[in-house]
Amino acid sequence: EADIYQTPRYLVIGTGKKITLECSQTMGHDKMYWYQQDPGMELHLIHYSYGVNSTEKGDLSSESTVSRIRTEHFPLTLESARPSHTSQYLCASSPSTDQPQHFGDGTRLSIL
Amino acid sequence: AQSVSQHNHHVILSEAASLELGCNYSYGGTVNLFWYVQYPGQHLQLLLKYFSGDPLVKGIKGFEAEFIKSKFSFNLRKPSVQWSDTAEYFCAVNAYDQGGKLIFGQGTELSVKP
Numbered sequence: 001e002a003d004i005y006q007t008p009r010y011l012v013i014g015t016g017k018k019i020t021l022e023c024s025q026t027m028g029h030d031k032m033y034w035y036q037q038d039p040g041m042e043l044h045l046i047h048y049s050y051g052v053n054s055t056e057k058g059d060l061s062s063e064s065t066v067s068r069i070r071t072e073h074f075p076l077t078l079e080s081a082r083p084s085h086t087s088q089y090l091c092a093s094s095p096s097t098d099q100p101q102h103f104g105d106g107t108r109l110s111i112l
Numbered sequence: 113a114q115s116v117s118q119h120n121h122h123v124i125l126s127e128a129a130s131l132e133l134g135c136n137y138s139y140g141g142t143v144n145l146f147w148y149v150q151y152p153g154q155h156l157q158l159l160l161k162y163f164s165g166d167p168l169v170k171g172i173k174g175f176e177a178e179f180i181k182s183k184f185s186f187n188l189r190k191p192s193v194q195w196s197d198t199a200e201y202f203c204a205v206n207a208y209d210q211g212g213k214l215i216f217g218q219g220t221e222l223s224v225k226p
Contacts, residue, residue, distance in 0.1 A: 033214075040121070042218040043202070058213065090156065092214075098144055098163070098206070101214060103156035 003027050006091050006104035014112050019078045021107045023091035031097060032074040035090040036060060037106075043090060049074055050097075081111045114139045116205050118217035125193050126225050133188040133220050135203035145186040146204040146214070147177055156202070162186065173197070195226045 004025040013019060025032065030051045035043040035058075045058030049068040063085070064078050074093075078085055088108050092101040119134035137143065147159040160171025167179040177188045186203060203217040 035216075040219070040221075042116070043214075043216040045213050045215075048213060059215075092156075100146060100158045100161055102158075103148075105155045 004091060004093055004102050004104040006089075006107050008107060009105060010108045010110075012110045012112065013081060015080075015082055017081050019081050019109070021076045021089055021091075021109070023074045023076070023104060024072050025074075025093040025102070025104075026072065027093060027095070027102065028071065029093035029095050029102070030071065031094045031101075032068065033092040033094075033101060034058070034064075034066060034074070034076050035092065036062065037088045037090060039088075047076065081109075083111045085109060086111050114205065114207060114215045116203055116215050116217040118201075118203050118220050120220045121218070122221045122223070124223045124225065127195055128192050129224075131188070131190040131193045131197070131222070133201055133203075133222070135186045135188065135217055137184050137186070137203075137205045137215075139184075139205065139207050141207055144206050145177075145179060146206075147171065147175070147186070147188050148202045148204060149199050150202070151199045159188070159201070193222075193224050195224045198222060198224045 007022045032049045034047040037043045044060035046062040047066040049055045088106050090106045091104045094101040116137045145162040148156045149159045150156045162169045162179045170176045200219050200221050202219045204214045206214050
């Protein structure tokens with residue numbers, strides 16, 4: 001049973017809309033991560049955070065933004081969605097940088 | 113740049129067959145190595161990990177993996193697969209100086225025929 005929760009699980013929405021993908025964890029982990037995964041492809045890190053008020057961009061460039069106002073919450077926002085943003089977005093957390101990451105169920109996002 | 117390569121995109125086996133999934137990484141420094149599994153409709157779960165010590169690590173559900181430093185490899189094995197092992201398997205690496213960021217391979221889809 002995952003202690004990291006992502007909502008919505010699926011989202012189909014039109015171009016130009018503002019979207020926020022939610023990610024929450026109840027484990028008190030300082031480190032949180034967002035990955036993007038296209039079908040049949042590897043996960044790419046797009047954002048990470050090492051604690052409250054800390055956010056960094058990952059290895060894959062993304063037009064999304066993130067915030068970390070509370071330890072348990074790490075939302076990802078797209079200001080104006082485009083079809084190129086269609087993908088699966090996975091959130092993860094870990095207690096430290098050298099410990100395994102725990103993953104949420106993901107959000108499958110489709111932009112029409 | 114760091115990278116992880118999984119040799120097989122899709123593997124099809126019959127039950128009781130032996131499994132070996134290849135994983136190679138490119139990084140010269142100290143690494144932590146992981147195999148994650150994603151069963152259909154479920155989230156990614158940790159299968160096993162290697163941090164240090166015995167290079168042969170055992171994970172859940174009878175899986176094991178061997179770290180061969182000279183070959184930059186971390187292959188996953190299971191002597192006898194079951195239908196319930198049908199899933200996608202991801203190899204991942206994080207380097208000590210990369211701040212915990214995981215680099216994933218592209219995944220191997222395993223289909224086990226009953």
